[in-house]
Amino acid sequence: HWLRFIVSRREGGTIPQVAVVGTHRGAAASISTLLKDDGHVMSAEDRQAMISRVKQLKSLTTISGRRVSTTLQDTTQRFHAEFAEVLDLAASPFLVESVEPDAMDATELTRLQKWLESAFQHIRTTRQVPQVCLQVASLVTTKLRPTLPPISTHTEVIAALKAAAGDTIDFSDDARNRAILSHLWEAGHLMVFEDVGDTLVLDPQAFGTHVIGQLFCPHGDPNFHSLVVAEKDGYVFRRSQLNAHLARVREHGCDFGDAQQALQLLTALELIIPLPITADTEDDPVFAIPGRLNQGDPALAKYHSRPPECWSVPSQLDQWSYRGVRLKLGSPLSLIPPSEFPRLQNRLSRFSGFRMWKHGASVRLSGLGGVIDAEGLVELHDAREFIDVSVRSHQDPDEKRCINLLLQLVAECSRMGTSFRCTWLLVDSLKKHDDAIRWTAPEAALNTPTVSPVEWLHSTALVRGVETGHMSPGPRSQPAAALPRTLTEMGDPYDCTQCGTSVDRTDAYVVTADRRVNGEVCVWRSAAGVPVIFYSVDLSVPANHRDALIAWLKAATDVWSQAAEVRFSLATKENPPHFIVKMGVGTGSFAKAFFPGDYKEGGGSPRELLVFAALFDLKGA
Numbered sequence: 001h002w003l004r005f006i007v008s009r010r011e012g013g014t015i016p017q018v019a020v021v022g023t024h025r026g027a028a029a030s031i032s033t034l035l036k037d038d039g040h041v042m043s044a045e046d047r048q049a050m051i052s053r054v055k056q057l058k059s060l061t062t063i064s065g066r067r068v069s070t071t072l073q074d075t076t077q078r079f080h081a082e083f084a085e086v087l088d089l090a091a092s093p094f095l096v097e098s099v100e101p102d103a104m105d106a107t108e109l110t111r112l113q114k115w116l117e118s119a120f121q122h123i124r125t126t127r128q129v130p131q132v133c134l135q136v137a138s139l140v141t142t143k144l145r146p147t148l149p150p151i152s153t154h155t156e157v158i159a160a161l162k163a164a165a166g167d168t169i170d171f172s173d174d175a176r177n178r179a180i181l182s183h184l185w186e187a188g189h190l191m192v193f194e195d196v197g198d199t200l201v202l203d204p205q206a207f208g209t210h211v212i213g214q215l216f217c218p219h220g221d222p223n224f225h226s227l228v229v230a231e232k233d234g235y236v237f238r239r240s241q242l243n244a245h246l247a248r249v250r251e252h253g254c255d256f257g258d259a260q261q262a263l264q265l266l267t268a269l270e271l272i273i274p275l276p277i278t279a280d281t282e283d284d285p286v287f288a289i290p291g292r293l294n295q296g297d298p299a300l301a302k303y304h305s306r307p308p309e310c311w312s313v314p315s316q317l318d319q320w321s322y323r324g325v326r327l328k329l330g331s332p333l334s335l336i337p338p339s340e341f342p343r344l345q346n347r348l349s350r351f352s353g354f355r356m357w358k359h360g361a362s363v364r365l366s367g368l369g370g371v372i373d374a375e376g377l378v379e380l381h382d383a384r385e386f387i388d389v390s391v392r393s394h395q396d397p398d399e400k401r402c403i404n405l406l407l408q409l410v411a412e413c414s415r416m417g418t419s420f421r422c423t424w425l426l427v428d429s430l431k432k433h434d435d436a437i438r439w440t441a442p443e444a445a446l447n448t449p450t451v452s453p454v455e456w457l458h459s460t461a462l463v464r465g466v467e468t469g470h471m472s473p474g475p476r477s478q479p480a481a482a483l484p485r486t487l488t489e490m491g492d493p494y495d496c497t498q499c500g501t502s503v504d505r506t507d508a509y510v511v512t513a514d515r516r517v518n519g520e521v522c523v524w525r526s527a528a529g530v531p532v533i534f535y536s537v538d539l540s541v542p543a544n545h546r547d548a549l550i551a552w553l554k555a556a557t558d559v560w561s562q563a564a565e566v567r568f569s570l571a572t573k574e575n576p577p578h579f580i581v582k583m584g585v586g587t588g589s590f591a592k593a594f595f596p597g598d599y600k601e602g603g604g605s606p607r608e609l610l611v612f613a614a615l616f617d618l619k620g621a
Contacts, residue, residue, distance in 0.1 A: 004335040007086050015418045017119045019090040023098045086333055136180050137189045139164045145202050151257050154198040188345045196264045209248045211262055214245045216291050219297050234299035235292035240283045269342040288343035293358045303357045310355055310362040311377045313433045321402045324390035324425030326440050327453055335384040340416045347412045374401045376409045390430055
């Protein structure tokens with residue numbers, strides 16, 4: 001998790017340096033003692049888990065005067081292999097005891113210190129900093145913090161810098177001054193809020209400890225004491241609670257002003273959401289903290305899943321239009337940073353009908369009489385690998401309200417600063433209202449890490465059609481035209497044997513009624529262009545034949561493309577519409593390979609082009 005988090009925070013082509021440090025070498029002895037003293041009152045499962053931990057911790061051995069853990073060593077080697085291109089990991093982990101260190105721990109700490117010195121030297125030589133920024137940073141620490149209030153205006157800060165620097169630094173150019181302060185903010189020396197009264201926080205560490213830290217202070221931990229958010233309140237607090245806390249902090253020498261100023265800064269940081277004013281809160285407003293929803297407080301348990309009233313199944317499904325996209329990380333070694341989704345929830349709170357929970361948010365646009373015109377759903381995958389943005393609109397034949405809401409929600413997601421690969425969600429899967437089968441299409445042309453999600457949406461035929469009034473069918477299963485009269489429609493509704501997805505005759509035609517053969521076919525018409533047929537190779541195909549079979553299939557698609565505008569693609573678990581290809585005895589022709597059920601012993605006439613003529617608008621077959 002933490003290595004992926006570091007990868008998600010790296011900038012440009014930089015490769016962060018990382019050391020893995022084991023800090024509880026002596027835990028084995030304490031766990032062994034606990035097992036002996038309290039083992040008789042433990043359940044069998046707890047006792048077995050404790051024994052497993054002891055075995056892991058006792059994997060420590062000493063080689064050439066150094067402690068080595070075979071378990072940690074193997075894990076580190078795996079990390080080196082997986083993250084080689086994105087992280088510069090120390091050659092081996094550092095194992096120390098942080099509670100009762102001995103002489104060997106001192107040696108290990110010395111080795112760690114040398115690695116850190118080398119890492120910092122690398123930073124100094126590869127990341128140059130303007131000399132004036134170093135000079136101003138020194139003045140902020142030594143001159144401004146002892147004399148100015150922790151929260152000061154831009155004018156006050158520049159005046160103090162001029163007085164402190166004298167003639168050694170030129171502060172006559174406002175644009176240059178702001179560029180210097182912006183660089184110091186990125187480096188963590190101060191915080192700049194140009195949109196909040198042109199304010200600066202001169203001591204970010206103190207503001208983080210006394211204000212931001214208190215918002216996220218956990219309950220139920222003896223090492224922490226929450227002074228702003230009461231345990232019964234879960235993830236909300238009143239202005240009066242923050243005001244009382246700031247008064248106590250002021251008595252200890254840190255004056256962050258009144259609560260209103262701190263609330264403005266916290267809102268600008270997208271850490272809190274002002275809740276609607278009611279008669280009860282008119283004199284003492286209430287604020288929500290989305291980031292607290294990730295904590296394990298008992299009071300927050302009801303916010304861990306989507307409320308039943310959000311995205312519920314409508315009574316008349318055929319009157320609703322559905323659309324959706326998946327914003328997936330470009331790299332499997334990264335993740336969506338934990339702090340980003342709460343900030344997204346903050347931005348979405350400006351939409352009407354906003355509701356939120358741990359990994360999701362819902363918005364509703366209502367018309368006359370409070371009837372829902374459109375609803376949007378934004379949900380974060382539990383493993384933080386993608387975000388699904390789903391929308392639906394009621395009685396919206398041209399889908400303008402549906403697409404406009406989708407564009408707005410995706411625009412807020414694109415502000416996360418994460419590189420996403422965009423893929424349409426299949427409409428039929430959204431209409432099922434089953435999160436477990438919210439499928440996407442593995443369309444290579446839709447994976448666009450070089451453009452923003454909004455730019456990608458505007459480039460699709462579906463969105464262009466809505467904006468120009470010329471609708472495109474989009475990524476959905478459209479009812480197909482009737483088959484030629486010379487053919488018989490063979491496909492009654494059934495479940496795909498590969499993925500279990502319900503497939504009916506509007507999705508696909510099958511070329512045989514015999515479900516014992518792997519001849520089922522699902523077709524999805526792409527919004528970006530040509531239709532796509534997804535296929536997978538059956539697991540019964542010998543491993544030494546798979547590559548040859550796939551190469552043969554790719555060659556066969558060239559034959560198909562001469563007769564129809566269609567493309568083939570290997571299916572994945574996320575993209576179920578496909579058919580299975582089996583290597584059959586004597587299968588040597590293109591038609592037999594893809595449609596084994598259409599042939600009997602003794603031969604038969606290929607008719608696959610005729611079967612798909614209704615979908616692909618073929619002229620002749």
